[in-house]
Amino acid sequence: MLEHERVAIAVGQRSALPVIVAVHSTALGQAVGGCRLWRYQDWREALEDALRLSESMTLKCALAGLPLGGGKSVIALAPDYELTAERRRAAMLDLGDAVDAFGGSYGVGEDVGTTAEDMLIARERTRYAYCLPESQGGAGEPSEPTAVGVRAAIGVTLEQAFGTADVAGRRIGIIGLGQVGSRVARRLTADGAELLVTDIDPSKRRLADELGATWTDPGSALRADVDLLVPAALGGILNPDSVPTLRCAAIAGPANNQLSDDSVADVLYQRGVVWAPDFVVNAGGVIYGSAMEFEGCSREEAMARVGAITGSLDAVFSAARQHAITPLAAARRVAGERLRAAGRDRADGA
Numbered sequence: 107m108l109e110h111e112r113v114a115i116a117v118g119q120r121s122a123l124p125v126i127v128a129v130h131s132t133a134l135g136q137a138v139g140g141c142r143l144w145r146y147q148d149w150r151e152a153l154e155d156a157l158r159l160s161e162s163m164t165l166k167c168a169l170a171g172l173p174l175g176g177g178k179s180v181i182a183l184a185p186d187y188e189l190t191a192e193r194r195r196a197a198m199l200d201l202g203d204a205v206d207a208f209g210g211s212y213g214v215g216e217d218v219g220t221t222a223e224d225m226l227i228a229r230e231r232t233r234y235a236y237c238l239p240e241s242q243g244g245a246g247e248p249s250e251p252t253a254v255g256v257r258a259a260i261g262v263t264l265e266q267a268f269g270t271a272d273v274a275g276r277r278i279g280i281i282g283l284g285q286v287g288s289r290v291a292r293r294l295t296a297d298g299a300e301l302l303v304t305d306i307d308p309s310k311r312r313l314a315d316e317l318g319a320t321w322t323d324p325g326s327a328l329r330a331d332v333d334l335l336v337p338a339a340l341g342g343i344l345n346p347d348s349v350p351t352l353r354c355a356a357i358a359g360p361a362n363n364q365l366s367d368d369s370v371a372d373v374l375y376q377r378g379v380v381w382a383p384d385f386v387v388n389a390g391g392v393i394y395g396s397a398m399e400f401e402g403c404s405r406e407e408a409m410a411r412v413g414a415i416t417g418s419l420d421a422v423f424s425a426a427r428q429h430a431i432t433p434l435a436a437a438r439r440v441a442g443e444r445l446r447a448a449g450r451d452r453a454d455g456a
Contacts, residue, residue: 110157111137114207115149118200121193123181124149125204129212130160130176133448136210137177138236138392139163140217141201141224145183152182158363159217163392166385168441169418170393177212179204181219198224202231210234215248215395218340222246236399245398248391251408253289255390255415256336256360259382260294262419264334267356267380274298279332279354281324282339283310286360286388290336291317302330306339329353337361337384344381349373358382371434383437386419 112129126149129137139160146152156178164176181197183189189197198220205214205228215237216225226242228235238244260278261271276299280291283305291301291313301319303310304327314321322330324339328348335354337343341363349370357364357379364384365371374381390412397408426436 110160112208112211113153113157114204115153116200116204118181118197119203120196121181121200123183123187123197123200124152125197125200126153126156126180126182127204127208127212128153128156128160128178128180129208130157130178131164131445132175132211133164133445134168134175135173137163137175137212138167138215138396139176139178139212140215140237141179141181141220141228142217143181143183143189143197143219143224145185145187147185149182152180155363156180162362162385164445165383165437165441166389166392168444169386169422169437170389170414171418171444172393172396174392174396177214178217179212179214194224195227198227199231202228202235205234206232208234237395245395245408247285248395249285249289251390251394251412252286252360252388253293253390254409255393255412256286256290256338256358256387257293258413258416259387259419260290260334260336260358262416262423263356263358263380263382266423268333276300276333277302277331278334278336279303279327279330280336280338281305281327281343281359282337282361283307283313284338287336287338288313290338290360291319295319302327302332334358337364342366344370344374346370346373349377349379352377352379354379356380356382358387359384360388362388365434368434371432375432381433382419383422383433386415386422386437389415389418 114127160178167174213234222239225235240246265271278299279302295317303319304324329351331353334356337359345366394408397403422437426433
């Protein structure tokens with residue numbers, strides 16, 4: 107895929123930071139996707155992130171049945187850059203200008219490194235900044251609906267791998283105990299799973315102790331003998347070096363871009379590891395946010411819609427079985443059909 111409609115790279119006039127906006131597709135509607143504020147060795151790494159993440163948003167929205175396209179923005183920080191409160195505000199104002207230059211074809215929300223409060227600052231420069239704080243009438247922080255969707259996807263993935271969605275007694279490894287990973291861990295513990303957890307932040311060990319989970323280091327967690335692995339940190343964790351060491355039967359987690367490249371999906375398939383595409387698993391946030399922001403749903407109604415992830419993932423696994431292809435190829439196939447149908451509808455209405 108990776109054929110984008112428009113990509114813009116600018117140096118923010120206030121922050122002097124690289125601000126990248128990538129719109130992959132508007133075939134289904136306005137492109138949406140969060141802004142990632144992260145440290146990179148080079149702006150080209152940030153561009154690669156924006157390109158891959160925006161394509162994933164297209165797939166995510168198409169598979170979730172949303173009338174939205176895919177986009178992403180990235181603000182690139184140098185490894186040693188000191189991000190003061192003043193500089194952060196400047197960067198968010200620059201983001202607002204960059205988004206507004208797209209004239210409404212792209213709407214931004216929060217992502218790794220950004221918050222609902224950041225989107226409120228960007229809103230000073232564009233009306234296309236979404237997921238504002240709840241106190242301002244926005245959808246707020248999306249971790250809870252994302253976690254709800256992840257938990258639902260874990261059930262579907264376990265059923266695909268073991269014939270039952272029940273997590274009770276299952277040994278599950280979670281890599282990353284941030285906002286989403288910690289919520290998923292609590293849900294799985296409550297449902298009777300035996301957890302092995304890790305995070306690069308050693309203070310997260312307190313949560314492991316609270317939940318009665320086994321704590322380990324990230325490398326050991328990836329190679330642990332578990333039924334299912336939940337990647338909940340940054341991407342690229344599944345690569346040609348790590349996949350041969352896996353001892354899990356299935357993988358389903360919220361981390362974006364879990365595969366270092368698409369060929370890793372073939373290696374997982376050949377090894378018999380059931381992988382749930384991340385852009386299906388982590389769609390809870392965009393499903394919830396779009397229901398509230400664009401349809402005026404209540405929080406309860408929006409949260410109920412997150413359950414649609416089970417149907418989306420079922421469709422992916424069904425297509426994978428039917429055509430004897432990887433879940434990644436199946437997801438692209440299903441999403442492609444929806445995007446082509448949208449293209450035909452546009453042509454007919456022209």
